[in-house]
Amino acid sequence: MKSKLIITALVLLPALVFxxxxxxxxxxxxxxxxxxxxxxxxxxxxxxxxEKSVRFTKMEFFLIVDREEGRNFTGYISSTSSKAPANTNNxxxxxxxxxxxxxxxxxxxxxxxxxxxxxxxxxxxxxxxxQVPPKPMVADCFEMVKQ
Numbered sequence: 001m002k003s004k005l006i007i008t009a010l011v012l013l014p015a016l017v018f019x020x021x022x023x024x025x026x027x028x029x030x031x032x033x034x035x036x037x038x039x040x041x042x043x044x045x046x047x048x049x050x051e052k053s054v055r056f057t058k059m060e061f062f063l064i065v066d067r068e069e070g071r072n073f074t075g076y077i078s079s080t081s082s083k084a085p086a087n088t089n090n091x092x093x094x095x096x097x098x099x100x101x102x103x104x105x106x107x108x109x110x111x112x113x114x115x116x117x118x119x120x121x122x123x124x125x126x127x128x129x130x131q132v133p134p135k136p137m138v139a140d141c142f143e144m145v146k147q
Contacts, residue, residue, distance in 0.1 A: 029146050030061070033127075033129070035139065036056055041136055044057065044138065059140075063094075063144055071102070073096050073098075076092060092111055094115075105117055113129060113131035126141070127141065128140070129142075
């Protein structure tokens with residue numbers, strides 16, 4: 001009987017260890033968002049006189065996660081649109097943390113935005129981003145693919 005328990009434990013142990021390891025966000029991710037925006041700034045420019053109207057924008061996002069330790073990670077996110085091309089000036093540092101399930105969590109950026117995320121699988125990340133005044137109000141949910 002003891003030998004059966006030991007064999008069962010040895011068979012199940014690798015599966016339990018694998019299930020508890022954190023996913024790996026480290027690397028480059030890319031996706032396209034379609035945001036609702038009210039207000040303007042360098043990341044969400046608009047035509048003069050239209051700052052007080054809601055508009056819908058399409059932007060390509062690039063997420064680089066350069067460090068991950070346990071449930072925490074850091075990196076930066078940048079975006080491009082026809083009015084705001086990608087460059088080193090629009091990179092925003094992020095810091096984030098996984099929830100207990102190790103598949104979802106939150107991150108914040110250095111300009112006051114925040115996002116919730118869910119890792120659908122090792123290559124697909126679902127992100128919902130929000131930003132509130134005094135910066136422009138932004139709401140955007142999109143998918144990112146690991147490059």
